[in-house]
Each structure stands twice: as C-alpha cells, then as structure tokens.
Amino acid sequence: xxxxxxxxxxxxxxxxxxxxxxxxxxxxxxxxxxxxxxxxxxxxxxxxxxxxxxxxxxxxxxxxxxxxxxxxxxxxxxxxxxxxxxxxxxxxxxxxxxxxxxxxxxxxxxxxxxxxxxxxxxxxxxxxxxxxxxxxxxxxxxxxxxxxxxxxxxxxxxxxxxxxxxxxxxxxxxxxxxxxxxxxxxxxxxxxxxxxxxxxxxxxxxxxxxxxxxxxxxxxxxxxxxxxxxxxxxxxxxxxxxxxxxxxxxxxxxxxxxx
Amino acid sequence: xxxxxxxxxxxxxxxxxxxxxxxxxxxxxxxxxxxxxxxxxxxxxxxxxxxxxxxxxxxxxxxxxxxxxxxxxxxxxxxxxxxxxxxxxxxxxxxxxxxxxxxxxxxxxxxxxxxxxxxxxxxxxxxxxxxxxxxxxxxxxxxxxxxxxxxxxxxxxxxxxxxxxxxxxxxxxxxxxxxxxxxxxxxxxxxxxxxxxxxxxxxxxxxxxxxxxxxxxxxxxxxxxxxxxxxxxxxxxxxxxxxxx
Ligand SMILES: Nc1ncnc2c1ncn2[C@@H]1O[C@H](COP(=O)(O)OP(=O)(O)OP(=O)(O)O)[C@@H](O)[C@H]1O
Ligand SMILES: [Mg+2]
Numbered sequence: 001x002x003x004x005x006x007x008x009x010x011x012x013x014x015x016x017x018x019x020x021x022x023x024x025x026x027x028x029x030x031x032x033x034x035x036x037x038x039x040x041x042x043x044x045x046x047x048x049x050x051x052x053x054x055x056x057x058x059x060x061x062x063x064x065x066x067x068x069x070x071x072x073x074x075x076x077x078x079x080x081x082x083x084x085x086x087x088x089x090x091x092x093x094x095x096x097x098x099x100x101x102x103x104x105x106x107x108x109x110x111x112x113x114x115x116x117x118x119x120x121x122x123x124x125x126x127x128x129x130x131x132x133x134x135x136x137x138x139x140x141x142x143x144x145x146x147x148x149x150x151x152x153x154x155x156x157x158x159x160x161x162x163x164x165x166x167x168x169x170x171x172x173x174x175x176x177x178x179x180x181x182x183x184x185x186x187x188x189x190x191x192x193x194x195x196x197x198x199x200x201x202x203x204x205x206x207x208x209x210x211x212x213x214x215x216x217x218x219x220x221x222x223x224x225x226x227x228x229x230x231x232x233x234x235x236x237x238x239x240x241x242x243x244x245x246x247x248x249x250x251x252x253x254x255x256x257x258x259x
Numbered sequence: 260x261x262x263x264x265x266x267x268x269x270x271x272x273x274x275x276x277x278x279x280x281x282x283x284x285x286x287x288x289x290x291x292x293x294x295x296x297x298x299x300x301x302x303x304x305x306x307x308x309x310x311x312x313x314x315x316x317x318x319x320x321x322x323x324x325x326x327x328x329x330x331x332x333x334x335x336x337x338x339x340x341x342x343x344x345x346x347x348x349x350x351x352x353x354x355x356x357x358x359x360x361x362x363x364x365x366x367x368x369x370x371x372x373x374x375x376x377x378x379x380x381x382x383x384x385x386x387x388x389x390x391x392x393x394x395x396x397x398x399x400x401x402x403x404x405x406x407x408x409x410x411x412x413x414x415x416x417x418x419x420x421x422x423x424x425x426x427x428x429x430x431x432x433x434x435x436x437x438x439x440x441x442x443x444x445x446x447x448x449x450x451x452x453x454x455x456x457x458x459x460x461x462x463x464x465x466x467x468x469x470x471x472x473x474x475x476x477x478x479x480x481x482x483x484x485x486x487x488x489x490x491x492x493x494x495x496x497x498x499x500x501x502x503x504x
Binding site for chain 2: 055057087088091092093094095096098099101103105106107108109110118119122123151152153154171
C-alpha cells in the first residue's frame with residue numbers, strides 16, 4: 001500500500017438530492033494522474049450534478065472528495081446537511097480543478113487574453129507578465145492567437161470553447177472537468193474542440209469528461225462510466241464496455257447513438 | 260413680446276451665478292444617494308429576510324411618495340420634535356441646503372437601489388459560476404466579475420436617474436435654497452418678467468443636462484466595447500481591449 005499512487009481525484013459515495021428528487025445515490029470514482037474518464041448517461045441522469053459536486057459548485061449531501069490526497073473538509077450544519085468547513089480550502093481546490101462548461105461561460109466584459117490571465121493573476125496571484133506570456137502560448141496552441149484581443153461575443157461557439165479550454169489550462173490545474181463541452185456547438189464546430197481535447201488527453205492530462213460524443217468516449221478515454229438513475233450502472237475500459245457490457249441499459253444507451 | 264437682449268443677458272448672468280448651488284445640490288445628493296443605495300441594494304439582495312423587507316419598504320416609500328412632500332417633512336416637519344432639535348443632527352436639519360440634500364439623497368437612493376438591483380440581476384449566472392469554478396473568493400468575484408458587468412448594464416438607467424436629479428434640485432427652491440430655479444423666482448418677483456426669466460432658466464438646465472448626457476454616453480461607450488459590433492479586423496491590432504495595468 002505504501003507505494004500506491006495518490007489519485008488526482010478520489011470521490012467516495014456521493015449522494016445529492018434536489019428536494020425530494022435524489023439525483024445521485026452513492027457514486028464513487030478514482031481518477032489517477034493522466035486518466036481520461038468519460039462520463040455518459042441519459043439527459044437528467046445526474047452527470048452534471050456529479051461533476052459539479054467534485055468542485056463543490058454543488059454541495060453533496062453525503063460523501064467525501066479528495067484532490068491529490070487532500071480531503072475537502074466538510075461538516076454538518078444544524079439542518080444535518082454537509083457544508084464545507086473552510087471556504088479558503090474550497091476556493092484553492094477549485095483553482096486546482098479547472099472546469100469547462102457546456103455554454104463556455106467566458107467573461108463577456110473581458111477579451112480572450114484577459115479571460116485567460118484573470119485567474120492566474122487574481123486567484124493564483126502570479127506575476128502578470130509571466131501570465132500573459134503563458135496565455136499567449138496557450139492561445140497559439142488552441143489556434144486563437146489572432147483573436148486574443150476579441151471579446152467573447154465576437155467569436156464563434158467553437159472559438160469560444162477553445163478559449164474556455166485555454167482559460168482552464170492557464171490555471172495549470174491538476175485535473176480538468178468538462179461538462180458536455182461540445183453539446184452547445186453547431187455540428188461543424190464540434191471537431192475543432194474535440195481535436196484540442198484529444199491533444200490534451202495525449203499529453204497526459206487528467207480529465208473527467210461528461211459527453212455525448214461516443215467516438216471520443218470510445219477512442220480517447222481510458223475509462224467510461226455510465227450513470228443511470230443516480231448510480232454507476234456500468235464502468236470499465238472502453239474497449240470492454242462498448243463491445244460487451246453486462247448492462248442491458250448501457251447497451252440500449254449506446255444503441256441509441258448507433259442508430 | 261420684444262427681445263430685450265440686455266435683460267436676457269443680465270438674467271443669464273444672475274442665474275449662472277446660482278449654477279454652483281444647483282450643481283452642489285446635485286453632486287452631493289447623487290453621491291450620498293449612491294452610498295445609501297449600495298447599502299439598500301446589499302440588504303435587498305444578500306441580507307436576510309428582515310433586511311430585505313426593510314429594503315423593499317424603503318424603496319416603496321421613497322419611490323411612491325412625492326419628493327416635495329418628503330422635503331417639506333424633513334425641513335418643516337422634523338424641527339417640531341424637541342428630540343430632533345436637541346440631537347446631533349440638528350445643525351444639519353436646520354440648514355436648508357443640507358435638508359434639501361438629505362431629502363434628494365433619500366429619494367434618489369430608492370431609485371438607484373432598484374437600478375443597481377437591475378444591473379446585478381443582469382449579470383449572467385454562467386459567468387458568476389465560471390468565477391466560482393476558478394476559485395475566486397466572494398469579494399474577488401464581486402470586484403472582478405459581478406460589479407463591472409452590473410455597472411455596464413445599469414448605466415443607461417442610471418443616466419436617466421441622474422438627469423432627473425438635476426431637475427429635482429429645483430424643488431430645493433421651496434425650502435429657501437437659492438439655486439437656479441429659486442433665483443429665477445426671486446428675479447421674477449422683482450421684475451414680473453416670468454416668461455423671459457424662466458426661458459433663460461430652462462436654457463441653463465438644458466446646458467447642464469447636455470453636458471451630463473454627453474459624459475454619461477462617453478462613460479457608456481468606454482465601458483462597453485464588448486457590446487459593440489465586432490471590430491474591423493484590419494484595425495483590431497492594439498486598440499480595443501488592451502490589457503490595462
Ligand atoms: N439546481 C437544481 N435544482 C433542482 N433540480 C436540479 C438542479 N440541478 C439539477 N437538477 C435536477 O437533477 C437532475 C439531474 O440533473 P443533471 O443536470 O445533473 O443531469 P445531466 O445528466 O447533466 O443531464 P443533461 O445531459 O441534460 O445535461 C435533473 O432531473 C435536474 O432537473
Ligand atoms: Mg448536464
């Protein structure tokens with residue numbers, strides 16, 4: 001045990017309800033450094049909620065979250081629900097887990113370059129000149145160097161999402177959380193975003209990706225996790241799970257995509 | 260009616276002499292009102308239920324009743340209470356200028372608070388979420404994301420309120436503050452030339468508001484490059500959205 005690597009993200013037994021509706025009913029996951037895990041599931045199965053529990057955008061009702069060996073401290077309040085003990089710790093852990101959203105969520109009043117350096121300069125408090133240099137290299141990488149002084153409203157969806165990925169990378173995160181990064185894009189723009197994500201996977205980034213892109217799940221990820229009614233219904237390496245899964249539901253689910 | 264240029268000119272000069280008083284009322288009440296409005300907005304949007312009820316009640320009362328009556332109540336009404344006359348606030352409440360400022364500020368605070376709330380509501384939840392996900396503290400989030408977006412959104416409504424305030428300062432003449440309108444009335448009672456004097460007064464208000472409208476438009480323009488048309492690619496080199504230090 002002594003040498004067992006510490007997972008980049010370890011989640012134990014997450015439960016989450018909205019009112020009477022129990023969306024997550026005990027979900028666990030270990031993501032090691034370099035893992036690319038695709039999270040699949042029907043609409044409403046709780047994929048986003050699960051991802052948002054990991055960086056505490058939603059507070060789980062139950063469960064434990066550990067990032068690079070550091071457990072997020074939580075206590076019960078008078079109502080019996082969990083609340084984070086230390087806001088500063090939560091902020092710090094969020095800064096280590098960058099998130100990419102379905103609808104990009106770029107800051108509309110800032111240019112692309114300003115979006116990229118905002119977190120590094122103001123959250124991580126790093127020197128501005130250094131952050132600008134890094135941001136420019138990242139923009140080069142996602143093919144947006146020319147657009148660095150554009151505002152988000154002046155970019156296409158694909159460009160906005162690539163900028164949002166670059167913004168996530170600018171935080172030098174330990175892991176990246178993607179919530180359906182291509183679902184809001186016109187079909188012809190999906191490819192450019194997937195290409196960037198694939199290159200991140202290839203360079204060994206730790207990624208949790210909620211997606212409906214079966215080809216990505218199958219060809220790029222190391223592991224696939226299928227959520228159904230708040231539990232992990234199927235889980236495994238893509239080559240196994242896509243060819244012979246025990247789960248009837250998962251077979252039905254992927255069947256729907258092949259049609 | 261013939262144009263008596265000499266009279267118009269001398270009236271203009273006399274009324275211009277009262278402009279500093281009008282501007283003083285305006286600047287003091289708008290800025291004091293803005294401070295109050297910040298507090299009320301805070302109570303309204305992030306205070307508990309009690310504070311929120313207080314804020315709503317405040318906004319309702321001060322937007323729902325005539326400013327002139329508010330001013331009379333403060334100037335003539337409060338002095339009737341011995342407790343007020345013996346309080347710390349008496350030097351302020353005894354003085355017409357400060358009474359007018361207090362009344363104007365209390366009133367505009369109600370309007371400004373609603374404008375601020377509107378601006379805050381217009382901040383997209385998605386952008387706030389992106390800030391939280393990046394690990395921003397509440398204060399940082401407010402300073403870097405929420406406030407800048409809210410201010411840009413609120414600016415058009417805010418300029419309207421500011422212009423209304425310039426005009427509202429005229430009410431101070433009724434509690435014996437000699438600003439432009441009060442001075443005009445005094446001139447009329449000496450000369451009985453109502454039309455000419457009020458025309459000149461109108462001109463002066465228009466001039467003041469013209470400058471204010473231009474300034475607000477400039478501020479709006481400077482603060483909203485992201486809401487304008489996509490830049491011309493040829494000229495997009497450095498101009499828009501440079502990183503400021
Ligand atoms: N803030 C919330 N308040 C109440 N209910 C919510 C909230 N967020 C999510 N839900 C509910 O929880 C369930 C799971 O939502 P979630 O967004 O996690 O699903 P999803 O798997 O991401 O779906 P999709 O593929 O459509 O994005 C849904 O029924 C949704 O209506
Ligand atoms: Mg979702």
